[in-house]
Amino acid sequence: MQAQLKDKQDVSATFTVTVPADVVDAAFERVLGALARQVKVPGFRPGRAPRGVLIQRIGADALAEEVREALVDEHYPQAVRELDLLPVHAHFHGEPPTAGAEFTFEVHADLYPTFELPDFDSIELDATAPEISDDDVTETVERLREEHATLVPVERPVEPGDVLTVETLGEGGGSNMPVDLGRTEPHLVEQLTGRSMGDELTLDLGVDPAAPAAADGDSEAGSEADSEAAAQDAPADEGDAPRRSLAIRIVDVKAKELPETDDAFAATLGFESWDATLSEIRSSLASQADRDAFSKQREAFVDQLMAATDMGLPKSMVARRQRALIEELKDDLEQRGMTLQGYLEELEARDARAGFDQELTQAAERAVKRDLVLEAVLERVGTEIGDAEFEAGVRMMAMRERKDVARFKQEMGEEWLRNYRFLLNRDRALREVVAAKTGRDRRDGSADAEEAGAASAGADAATEASGHDDAEGAHEDEQA
Structure with a gap:
């Protein structure tokens, strides 16, 4: 040869x-x-x-x-x-x-691209520990009071914070549903405030979140009214994006009677005293703030690594990731009662297809580069999780799928399990580097458990990074 x-x-x-x-x-x-x-x-x-x-x-x-x-x-x-x-x-x-x-x-x-990562010491991260203010604690307390409020019938016009029972009208109507104005979008609260029991009105629910015009982000009203199947298209006020409306009758109005912040309320929450409740709230907020801060530090570290690393991207890897993103979009659209073909046709009709394709390519390129950079981090650090940690992650995934561990492993297959272990190793390596730079101890087993779900989302796509692909690469035959 x-x-x-x-x-x-x-x-x-x-x-x-x-x-x-x-x-x-x-x-x-x-x-x-x-x-x-x-x-x-x-x-x-x-x-x-x-x-x-x-x-x-x-x-x-x-x-x-x-x-x-x-x-x-x-x-x-x-x-x-x-x-x-x-x-x-x-x-x-x-x-x-x-x-x-x-x-x-x-x-x-x-x-496979050849590139060099920058020195990790050259990357600066904000290592400031998050602080929990009294306002943060107060906000949490008020949310707990809202969640444990007693609903009291009132005979007065609707006020912000009330809980209503509304009946849908028109075709397909006749069903009752609760609307908590404390958890509803402001534009709906404004339409309902001042109304009284027995009033009939047509709510403007806003732009249809399933329309192509809202492709960059879903809009949720925060109440059942905003997602009611009886919603109907109404004339558009903004461009050509369809708006939705819902005809309702106010059946009942209740005010929230909030519990006092005392030992009795603490007992309801499972604590011995109100002081113990406040202490636990502050501790929980601090733990969550620490996790959030560490997550932001990890992303900042990866962003800086990517910005400082020059590499070419193989077209086939980008194309594979584009196909994966399209499949994700297709699944999301189907859950919303749409088809990918219909969505793309809507984009064409609005001359927005070119912008969509450009954003798709940019997202795929960023995802591929991120995978390659993180794989290089793993190679430099050399992290390897133990079998016990790996099995713990698999058990968590099986529990999320409500399946027996043995059955889950069999259904997912050996390749998925290898990719999953690879991603867990990769995430552990990243955590260790960022923890060392910020002075945080994130090497405990619970940290791995936190990442197990996130890693699994991309386990099927782990082979996007060619170092985790077949050593000689995928291939296709073409005759001249």
């Missing part, structure tokens, strides 16, 4: 592989022998059909294609090693081989 490099760029290469005639002939014999044991020829026992009859049965073109595939599978990995390349994807071009002649095929390969 002879491999010749024709062209090499940062993340791509073109090379040819030439296989000697005697090796080609041996491949023909080997493939024919294997097919003779598999193909049934009438009148002959398996493996006993004459060569000519067998070839006629198989077809000369089909035989040549089988030999071509066998030669590529055998000699492509050898050529990659000889040329010292690390492909992540490859296309093969070449005519089918002929017995008695050498066989040459050309390879167009995407290569």
Whole structure:
């Protein structure tokens, strides 16, 4: 075999592989022998059909294609090693081989990018410990009081903070539902404030969150009224985006009677005294603030790493991530009663498809670069979680799916489990680096558990980073 490099760029290469005639002939014999044991020829026992009859049965073109595939599978990995390349994807071009002649095929390969991470010490992070103010504690206390409030019927106009019972009107109406004005979007509170029991009105629910105009973010009213299936399209006030409306009747109005902040309320919450309740609230807020701060520090660290790292991105890796993002969008749209095709057609109608495609490409490129950078962090740090930690993460995932651990493992498969362990190792390495820079101890097992769910979301896509892919890269055959 002879491999010749024709062209090499940062993340791509073109090379040819030439296989000697005697090796080609041996491949023909080997493939024919294997097919003779598999193909049934009438009148002959398996493996006993004459060569000519067998070839006629198989077809000369089909035989040549089988030999071509066998030669590529055998000699492509050898050529990659000889040329010292690390492909992540490859296309093969070449005519089918002929017995008695050498066989040459050309390879167009995407290569794993070569890059250097900056020194971790060169990256600065804000290591200031978060502080919990009295206002933070007061806000939490008020939320707890709201959650444990007693609802008292009132005979007065609606005020902000009340809890209403409303009946939907019109086609498909007739159902009652609660509306907590303390948890409802301001534009709905404004429409309901001042109304009285028995009033009928049509609520403006705003722009349809499932419309393409709202593709960058969902809008939720925060109450059942905003998601009621009886909502109807109304004339648009803003551009061409459809708005929704809902006809209702106010059936009941109740005010919230909040509990006093005393030992009796503390007992309701499971504490011995109100002072103990305040202490636990402050402690819980501090723990959550610490987790949030650490999460922001991790993202800041990754952002700075990415900004300071120059690399080319293989087109095949970006394309795979684009397809994954499209699949996620498709699933999200289906949950909202839409189709991907319909969504894209709406974008076309609004001349917004080009912008969508550009944002999709940018998101895919960022995701691929992030994966590659984090993989390099893992290689530099050399973190390896133990089997006990890995099994704990798998148990958590099985619990989330409400499945037995053994069944969950069987359904997910060995490849998923390998990818999941890889992502847990990667996340642990990142936490250790950021913890060292900020002086925080985030190496405990609970920290791993916190990340298990996040890591699992991308476990199926772990092979996007080619270092976790097949060493010789995925490949596709193409005949010239």
